[in-house]
Ligand SMILES: Nc1nc2c(ncn2[C@@H]2O[C@H](COP(=O)(O)OP(=O)(O)O[C@H]3O[C@H](CO)[C@@H](O)[C@H](O)[C@@H]3O)[C@@H](O)[C@H]2O)c(=O)[nH]1
């Protein structure tokens with residue numbers, strides 16, 4: 001059967017998550033499973049992921065793994081997977097089961113009538129980072145607020161999304177290779193209109209195996225990515241105007257306060 005759906009999973013040291021993810025995903029896909037492929041994009045983890053994928057393939061799952069030896073990074077790994085995918089409906093999800101495979105059919109369903117479908121943790125009825133430590137909540141909220149001027153979606157930090165393949169080509173060579181936030185990059189750079197974007201709520205699971213790759217360096221990359229996206233969307237003139245407006249308002253406030261006190 002021809003492949004319609006490609007599920008792309010960036011993976012770095014995720015050996016223990018590969019089997020449960022594959023089994024849960026294909027079980028969730030039900031009648032769509034024969035028309036679906038799962039592609040892991042691994043950055044040379046050398047942790048037995050390749051052997052695990054070979055074993056799953058031998059068991060009949062349509063799963064493969066691309067191993068990159070010269071590049072590292074979540075966003076560029078996803079772009080690589082998108083380029084190799086055969087399906088016209090593409091889904092990106094994490095390997096660590098924080099994105100529930102059971103929500104993939106809902107994403108795919110909405111992808112038939114929308115160019116882009118975002119998995120969101122900000123919706124009624126879903127749990128947002130329930131077991132996250134306080135510092136991760138603060139980082140996540142701060143990061144989300146900074147991205148708000150760039151897009152109308154409810155969860156610009158989400159890494160769980162679907163896109164029609166025809167829209168990927170446009171953004172692929174412009175994606176920030178160091179970025180951790182590929183959905184945001186794609187949304188800004190393809191300029192997909194909001195009436196062609198849908199959302200699917202999901203509860204963000206807890207990583208039980210392996211470690212998060214969110215490091216200080218990743219946060220610096222995020223700020224760098226934001227800077228680039230602001231420039232891309234607004235251009236230097238508008239950004240300068242915004243900075244000047246904030247400065248003028250600040251000075252006026254200061255003058256007002258000084259007059260109040262004296
Ligand atoms: N190939 C590859 N994969 C990577 C790399 N870095 C991370 N990954 C993979 O990308 C996925 C997300 O990495 P985590 O380390 O689990 O990230 P997180 O901190 O839990 O962040 C997640 O939550 C964010 C929402 O707050 C999401 O935006 C983000 O995409 C990610 O899903 C995992 O499957 C991980 O193996 C890399 O350099 N190369």
Ligand SMILES: [Mg+2]
Nearest residue numbers: 096098207212
């Ligand atoms: Mg994670």
